[in-house]
Structures are given as C-alpha cells and as structure tokens.
Amino acid sequence: MIVVIDPSTKKNWVPTSKHAVTVSYFFDSTRNVYRIISLDGSKAIINSTITPNMTFTKTSQKFGQWADSRANTVYGLGFSSENHLVKFADKFAEFKEAARLAKEKSQEKMELTSTPSQESAPGDLLSPLTSESINGTDDERVTPDTPQHTEPRAEPSQNALPFSHSSSSINKHWEAELAALKGNNAKLTAALLESTANVKQWKQQLAAYQEEAERLHKRVTELECVSGQTTVIKSQKTELNQTIEELELALKAKEEELERLKAEVESANDFQSQKDLLTDKLQDTEARNQVLEAQLSDLEQRLESSQLEREAFRKSLRSLLELLDSKIFELTELRDTLAKLLEGS
Incomplete structure (x- = not known):
C-alpha cells in the first residue's frame, strides 16, 4: 500500500493506489543517483530521488515513511510483513550512503576541474548544471540555459570598462570571453545530448516498468478472479459440508437400522434352526407315524380277518350246538323210550 501526506492538512494520509503495486529501487547510471520508482499502470505514483539528507523512518512493524523535499511531500509504504519492511529500510540506508559518496565525489571532481579564470561567470554556469544533473529532473536541466548564456555576456561589459586602456586589451578580453562561452556552450x-539520451533511456525503462505493471495488474486481476472463484468454492464447500453432515446422519440411521436388521436376522436364523430341528423331528415322527399306520392297517386287517374267523367259528359252534341239541333230544327220546321199554318189560 502506498500513501502520501495530505498537502492541505499535512497530517492525514491519502492513498495513491487502489490495489497493491510494486515498489522498486532504480539506479540511474547517467546521473549516478538512486531512485524509488512505483507505477500504477502508466502513472508514476512514486518517483523519488534518494539524497544523503533523507531518512526512512519505521513507524510500525509494517509501515515506514520518508520525506522528499523536491517533491514537497511525504511518502508512506505499507508492507505485508516486518521482514519486507526491514529489507526495504536496509536498502534505503545503503543507497543513501551511496548517494552521499557520489555527491562527495562529484564535488571533488568539480573542485579539481575548476580554474581561477572560471570562478566568475563560467563557474556560476557549471554549478547549477552539475547539481541538476545529479538530483534534478529533465525539465530543470534544460530551462537554466537561457539565463546562463545572457548573464556571462553582461558581466564582461561591466568588468571590462575600468580596464579598457586600449583596443588590443579589449579584443583580448572579448576573445577570452568568447572562448570561455564557446567552451561552456560545448559543455x-x-x-543536453546526455540529458536527451537519459530521457530516451528513461522512456525505455518507463516502458519496461509499464509492461511489468500491466503484467502485474493482469496477475492481480487473475488473482481477484481466483478470489471470486474461491468465494464460490467456499459456498459450495459449505453446502457440500451440510450435505455430507446430512448424509452422515442418514448413514448413521441406516447403520442403526442395519444393526437392528442383523439382530432380527440372527434371531430369524435361530428360529430357522429351531424350525429345521422341529422339521426334522416332524419328518421322523411322520415316518414313524407311517410305520405305525402301516402296522395299524395290518393289525386292522388281521383283526378283521380274526373277527371273520371268529364269526365263522361262532357259526360253526352254533351249528354244532344245534346239532348237539338235536342229538341230545334224540338221545333223550331214545332214553325215554328205553326206560319205558324197561318198565314195560
């Protein structure tokens, strides 16, 4: 997250981007300076040159800020973790020290290249150019040309009048001034050519940053789509979890019913075994009953035959008794007859 201080109140933070963006350190080799660059699409939301007098302050575990006097604002950065904040602060301190060393070297180089004859107007001409080439912008580097050409022309006329004793000295003075102006003009x-080349290089780097920003923006869009899909997936997951819970309850009820059915099956198996046992006994009983019935039928047949024989025997006995009775009667009549005969004799 990138924020800047509110220019009206100088107290509140104002966000400069609606989403997370990349913040990078950039080394400008032509100017020998370090910059902090951040792009939001084609818009540069941070373009801060690191100077030796800057200080990066960690105000919390995930937030830091620094003041840029050239931009007349205060930048604030929010990080995803404290580790990222520490790495950024270490790099800031490293590049700040590098900017200090580069500034000292440039000042030493200016002092070595300066001469007593250039301490007046030419020295004033080179000083703003050198400072602008280190820390300024492209517009600031081009605008000072016109007043710097006119100012040296005014000074020789003012300084030459007291010492113009002859035309030869004036000509020499103007020739020296013209040579100095030609040298300054060449510089x-x-x-200007160097600044033009720097502008072209900066445009190329800006285009590369824009491509990188577009790629990251597309990536963020994809991640947002994935996040939307994640919300749908979460809702589907919640519904699936509810369905799973309902299925688990139904499964638990089915398991209980299955246990009950198993108990019933076991009892039915016991009943079946008892039934099979009783069936075997019944079959044995039926077999024995058939044998007994056969025996009974045989006995009935034998009894019937016995009864028939008995009836026949009884009939025979009756016929014999009748025959005996008739014989007894005959004998009786014969006895009586014999008795009468005896008595009569």
Missing part, C-alpha cells in the same frame, strides 16, 4: 550541448 551545455554535451549535457
């Missing part, structure tokens, strides 16, 4: 032309 300004070289600086």
Whole structure:
C-alpha cells in the first residue's frame, strides 16, 4: 500500500493506489543517483530521488515513511510483513550512503576541474548544471540555459570598462570571453545530448516498468478472479459440508437400522434352526407315524380277518350246538323210550 501526506492538512494520509503495486529501487547510471520508482499502470505514483539528507523512518512493524523535499511531500509504504519492511529500510540506508559518496565525489571532481579564470561567470554556469544533473529532473536541466548564456555576456561589459586602456586589451578580453562561452556552450550541448539520451533511456525503462505493471495488474486481476472463484468454492464447500453432515446422519440411521436388521436376522436364523430341528423331528415322527399306520392297517386287517374267523367259528359252534341239541333230544327220546321199554318189560 502506498500513501502520501495530505498537502492541505499535512497530517492525514491519502492513498495513491487502489490495489497493491510494486515498489522498486532504480539506479540511474547517467546521473549516478538512486531512485524509488512505483507505477500504477502508466502513472508514476512514486518517483523519488534518494539524497544523503533523507531518512526512512519505521513507524510500525509494517509501515515506514520518508520525506522528499523536491517533491514537497511525504511518502508512506505499507508492507505485508516486518521482514519486507526491514529489507526495504536496509536498502534505503545503503543507497543513501551511496548517494552521499557520489555527491562527495562529484564535488571533488568539480573542485579539481575548476580554474581561477572560471570562478566568475563560467563557474556560476557549471554549478547549477552539475547539481541538476545529479538530483534534478529533465525539465530543470534544460530551462537554466537561457539565463546562463545572457548573464556571462553582461558581466564582461561591466568588468571590462575600468580596464579598457586600449583596443588590443579589449579584443583580448572579448576573445577570452568568447572562448570561455564557446567552451561552456560545448559543455551545455554535451549535457543536453546526455540529458536527451537519459530521457530516451528513461522512456525505455518507463516502458519496461509499464509492461511489468500491466503484467502485474493482469496477475492481480487473475488473482481477484481466483478470489471470486474461491468465494464460490467456499459456498459450495459449505453446502457440500451440510450435505455430507446430512448424509452422515442418514448413514448413521441406516447403520442403526442395519444393526437392528442383523439382530432380527440372527434371531430369524435361530428360529430357522429351531424350525429345521422341529422339521426334522416332524419328518421322523411322520415316518414313524407311517410305520405305525402301516402296522395299524395290518393289525386292522388281521383283526378283521380274526373277527371273520371268529364269526365263522361262532357259526360253526352254533351249528354244532344245534346239532348237539338235536342229538341230545334224540338221545333223550331214545332214553325215554328205553326206560319205558324197561318198565314195560
């Protein structure tokens, strides 16, 4: 997250981007300076040159800020973790020290290249150019050309009048002034060409940053789509969890019913075994009953035959008794007859 201080109140933070963006350190080799760059699409929301007098302050575990006097604002950065904040602060301190060393070297180089004859107007001309080439912008580097050309022309006329004793000294003075102006003009032309090359290089780097920003923006869009899909997946997951819970309850009820059915099956198996046992006994009984019935039928047949024989025997006995009775009667009549005969004799 990137924020800047509110220019009206100088107290509140104002966000500069609606989503997370990349913040990078950039080394400008032509100017020998370090910059902090951040792009939001094609818009540069941070373009801060690191100077030796800057200080990066960690105000919390995930937030830091620094003041940029050239931009007349205070930048604030929010990080995803304290480790990222520490790495950023270490790099800031490292590049701040590098900027200090580069500034000292440039000042030493200016002092070595300066001469007593250039301490007046030419020295004033080179000083703003050198400072602007280190820390300024492209517009600031080009605008000072016009007043710097006119100012040296005014000074020789003012300084030459007291010492113009002859035309030869005036000509020499103007020739020296013209040579100095030509040298300064050549230096300004070289600086302008260098600034043009720097602008082209900066445009190329800006285009690369824009491509990287577009790629990251697409990635963020994809991640947002994935996040939306994640919300749908979470809702589907919640519904699936509810369905799973309902199925688990139904499964538990089915398991209980299955246990009950198993108990019933076991009891039915016991009943079946008892039934099989009783069936075997019944079959044995039926077999024995058939045998007994056969025996009974045989006995009935034998009894019937016995009864028939008995009836026949009884009939025979009756016929014999009748025959005996008739014989007895005959004998009786014969006895009586014999008795009468005896009595009569």
